[in-house]
Amino acid sequence: MPFREKTVAFIGSGIMGEAMMKGLLNKKILEPNQIIAADTREDRGAELVKNYGVRFTTDNAEAAEKADVLVLSVKPQVLDYVLPVARRGAHSASLVLSIIAGAKIQTIANGLANANVVRAMPNTPAQIGQGITVWTATPEVSETQREQARILLGALGEEIFMDDERYLDMATALSGTGPAYVFMFMEALIDAGVHMGFSRHDSERLVLQTMRGSVEYAAASGLHPAQLRNQVTSPGGTSAEAIYHMEKGGLRTVLARAVWAAYQRSIVLGGGKPRDPNGEQ
Numbered sequence: 001m002p003f004r005e006k007t008v009a010f011i012g013s014g015i016m017g018e019a020m021m022k023g024l025l026n027k028k029i030l031e032p033n034q035i036i037a038a039d040t041r042e043d044r045g046a047e048l049v050k051n052y053g054v055r056f057t058t059d060n061a062e063a064a065e066k067a068d069v070l071v072l073s074v075k076p077q078v079l080d081y082v083l084p085v086a087r088r089g090a091h092s093a094s095l096v097l098s099i100i101a102g103a104k105i106q107t108i109a110n111g112l113a114n115a116n117v118v119r120a121m122p123n124t125p126a127q128i129g130q131g132i133t134v135w136t137a138t139p140e141v142s143e144t145q146r147e148q149a150r151i152l153l154g155a156l157g158e159e160i161f162m163d164d165e166r167y168l169d170m171a172t173a174l175s176g177t178g179p180a181y182v183f184m185f186m187e188a189l190i191d192a193g194v195h196m197g198f199s200r201h202d203s204e205r206l207v208l209q210t211m212r213g214s215v216e217y218a219a220a221s222g223l224h225p226a227q228l229r230n231q232v233t234s235p236g237g238t239s240a241e242a243i244y245h246m247e248k249g250g251l252r253t254v255l256a257r258a259v260w261a262a263y264q265r266s267i268v269l270g271g272g273k274p275r276d277p278n279g280e281q
Contacts, residue, residue, distance in 0.1 A: 002148045003029060009036040009067035011060050011086055012074035013048055016099055016156075019127045020071065021052055023155025026129075038063035064112075065089030069148060072098040072108065076269055079103055083111030090114050095145045097152060101172055102269030105138055105165055115140040118149045121171040124179040126156035133159045134171035169270065173263035181255065186211060 008030060010017040021037065024030045032053035038060050039045055045056035057063055064070055064086040070093040074082050079100060090096060090112035097118045098108045105119045120135035133153045137146055146161075153159040162168070186207055193203030218228055233239040264274040 002144070002151055003034065003069075006030075006068040007034055007036060007066055008069045008071060008152070009038060009063040010071045010073055011038045011063055011082060012072065013037040013039040013044060013056075014073065014075075015127060016122060017071065017073035018048065019122075019131075020073070020099075020152065020155050021048070021054060023126075023129055024152070025052055027155055029151060029155065036063050036066055060085045061088045063089075064093065067093045069093060069095045069097065069152070070112075071152070072096065072100055072103075074100060076100055076102050079107075079111075083108075087112050095141065095148055097149060099133075101176065102169075102266050104270045105136070107271070109138060116145060117141070118146075119165065119168055120149070120153055120159075121168050121176045122153070122156050123176050129155070129157055131157035132175055133157070134162055134167060134175065135159060136162050136165050136168060169263055169266040169272075172266040173259050173261075177259075177262045181258065182211070 008024070010021065013021075017037065021035055024035070025032060033055065035052070035054040037045065037048045037054050037056050038058070039048075039056070040058055042058065045058065048054055049056050060082060065088065067089070070086070070090055072079075072082070072086075091114050093112075093114060093116070095116050095118065096108060096112060096114050097120060098105075099120050099122055100108075101121065103119070105117050108119065109115050109117045115138055118135055118137045118141060120133050122133040123131045125131040126133070133156055135149065135153060137149065141149070150159060150161075162171075189207045189210075190200065190203045193206060194200050198206070218225065221228065229239075229243070233243060267274060
């Protein structure tokens with residue numbers, strides 16, 4: 001029982017923090033009284049207490065002092081304010097888990113005077129336990145602590161450990177921001193359906209189930225996406241015609257550039273310098 005008699009405190013109790021709390025409670029990994037949610041908004045705290053029975057405070061220092069495991073889930077813009085306050089108690093936590101986009105592991109470790117830091121990049125589907133999180137850890141994090149991190153992140157869906165922090169910025173651009181690309185593609189398909197004459201309700205239903213079924217089929221088949229695409233592309237057929245126009249419009253190029261731009265933005269948010277497309281600074 002990695003969390004027997006342990007207290008997990010969340011500094012920042014927004015969407016991702018709540019998703020993790022909910023997953024940990026649903027999977028019976030933690031009891032409500034083992035969770036402290038810290039947030040600046042009293043109304044947010046009342047909501048979390050009502051829905052999950054967790055403890056709540058508006059004092060980040062108090063949450064850090066009581067934490068065996070401290071989860072940082074605030075927005076990057078407020079990190080400079082949060083770290084000095086949390087530092088008062090965070091040095092005694094056995095593990096710090098940060099899901100703050102762009103925030104470097106060394107920034108967290110130095111700011112909290114605690115070397116036992118895990119940095120993770122989850123994504124939006126974590127809210128329903130279907131996310132995927134890429135994470136890494138400082139050398140000081142023991143195997144027991146890594147197992148704790150795996151369990152915590154497993155509450156959000158799947159998880160992948162990387163031994164180099166640079167993959168976190170890549171994951172931010174690919175899987176962290178990835179749902180935005182998917183949602184935009186879905187929106188465009190729905191609008192195309194409405195343009196042809198479907199009601200918006202019917203178009204949404206057709207697109208959502210097509211996306212859901214295609215993803216499940218791809219996962220079950222084990223085939224490369226190109227093989228799957230070829231299965232539904234007959235010579236001179238409708239799929240071939242549609243794909244011709246997507247390729248002509250530069251869909252792959254636009255998407256690749258968008259992901260690269262998101263990667264560069266993640267690096268900058270962490271205080272680094274942008275890289276050129278060949279990976280050089």
